[in-house]
Amino acid sequence: KAGVTQTPRYLIKTRGQQVTLSCSPISGHRSVSWYQQTPGQGLQFLFEYFSETQRNKGNFPGRFSGRQFSNSRSEMNVSTLELGDSALYLCASSSPIINEQFFGPGTRLTVL
Amino acid sequence: AQSVTQPDIHITVSEGASLELRCNYSYGATPYLFWYVQSPGQGLQLLLKYFSGDTLVQGIKGFEAEFKRSQSSFNLRKPSVHWSDAAEYFCAVDTDTGGFKTIFGAGTRLFVKA
Numbered sequence: 001k002a003g004v005t006q007t008p009r010y011l012i013k014t015r016g017q018q019v020t021l022s023c024s025p026i027s028g029h030r031s032v033s034w035y036q037q038t039p040g041q042g043l044q045f046l047f048e049y050f051s052e053t054q055r056n057k058g059n060f061p062g063r064f065s066g067r068q069f070s071n072s073r074s075e076m077n078v079s080t081l082e083l084g085d086s087a088l089y090l091c092a093s094s095s096p097i098i099n100e101q102f103f104g105p106g107t108r109l110t111v112l
Numbered sequence: 113a114q115s116v117t118q119p120d121i122h123i124t125v126s127e128g129a130s131l132e133l134r135c136n137y138s139y140g141a142t143p144y145l146f147w148y149v150q151s152p153g154q155g156l157q158l159l160l161k162y163f164s165g166d167t168l169v170q171g172i173k174g175f176e177a178e179f180k181r182s183q184s185s186f187n188l189r190k191p192s193v194h195w196s197d198a199a200e201y202f203c204a205v206d207t208d209t210g211g212f213k214t215i216f217g218a219g220t221r222l223f224v225k226a
Contacts, residue, residue, distance in 0.1 A: 004155075033212045043202065043216035056213040090155055094212060099144075099163070101212055103155035 001026060004093050004104035012110045018079040021107045025072050025093030031055075032074040033101060034066060037088040046089075049074055078109075086111045114139045116205050118217035125193050126225045133188040133220050135203030145186040146204040146214070147177055156202065162186065173197070198224045 005024045013019050025032050033056075034046040045058040049068035066076045072093075078085055088108050092101035115138045125131050137143055144163050148156040160171025167179040177188045186203060203217040 031211065042218045045213050048211050048213060050211060055211040100158060100161060105155045
């Protein structure tokens with residue numbers, strides 16, 4: 001079974017731009033969660049989607065948004081990028097049966 | 113509010129020596145507890161998890177962890193460390209209220225001496 005895939009793997013943007021990151025979960029998984037990892041703040045939960053609905057949300061500003069499609073693929077969008085948004089963005093998928101998250105390799109976003 | 117504390121930012125052990133990584137959590141109800149490992153440039157891999165039942169849980173790669181409710185701890189152990197264990201280790205807590213909103217500790221970087 002293929003693992004969680006994230007595209008692109010690396011991205012460079014400038015301040016003020018917006019960015020969209022994509023996550024394809026493991027086949028059959030309907031839950032997708034997003035996390036931001038930075039050296040200063042560590043791993044922080046952004047949001048979780050289940051069956052196209054946001055089920056849980058972390059403490060991030062409204063510039064961070066996401067959505068999930070009917071095939072469970074998810075996208076995360078960050079608008080009006082700031083230097084502090086430079087981070088590794090990790091996506092994880094899960095099935096309710098196993099109650100365990102499987103993480104993708106992440107997208108490394110650099111904001112200049 | 114939930115929180116996870118990993119008191120050791122980094123630890124160095126000799127290959128073949130035993131390892132214990134500390135984790136303390138703060139959570140009002142029975143937590144779901146996890147240990148993950150992250151190698152450089154990689155995502156997170158689950159080592160083990162605790163939901164209920166036996167407080168000593170076995171994981172992959174020879175790791176185990178013990179849940180101690182009285183101490184709010186979930187320490188990770190391995191009897192004999194291999195050079196390939198060098199990585200960053202994260203303790204995490206989650207709720208049982210539906211879905212995931214995992215809270216991670218700051219991580220412990222493990223260095224292994226030959």
